[in-house]
Amino acid sequence: MFRQAQHDNMISDTTINDLIPERIRNEAVMQLKLKKKKMLIALDKRMGVIARATKDAGIDRCTHYRWLAKDPVYKKAVEGIMTLAVKWDVDKVLYELELQRTMFILTIRGRNRGYSERQIPGLQNTEKK
Numbered sequence: 001m002f003r004q005a006q007h008d009n010m011i012s013d014t015t016i017n018d019l020i021p022e023r024i025r026n027e028a029v030m031q032l033k034l035k036k037k038k039m040l041i042a043l044d045k046r047m048g049v050i051a052r053a054t055k056d057a058g059i060d061r062c063t064h065y066r067w068l069a070k071d072p073v074y075k076k077a078v079e080g081i082m083t084l085a086v087k088w089d090v091d092k093v094l095y096e097l098e099l100q101r102t103m104f105i106l107t108i109r110g111r112n113r114g115y116s117e118r119q120i121p122g123l124q125n126t127e128k129k
Contacts, residue, residue, distance in 0.1 A: 048085030
């Protein structure tokens, strides 16, 4: 009996939406969009590091993952940022490997041309100031 009375007193979701003025609903949607946009900007700035981006955006990581699960537009934007972050990381690694390879080649093959990794004592920089 108590449950039936409790059930009868419950308000359905459509009734709740009808009770909330449209202006307030629109404002809430805009605030949510602004938070998502702020998160995307922070994620881009932090090169895909979610923990730092959520801290910068002022949201919890669980919120970010919930948005990923529920909002396909947000998910696509995050995937795009993560793809760019991975490409940047790969380019960085390849650049560093290229520098290491160049140093190795110069160390091995450039000796006869005077290349040395070591500083020669007594040799000073001759650049004009």
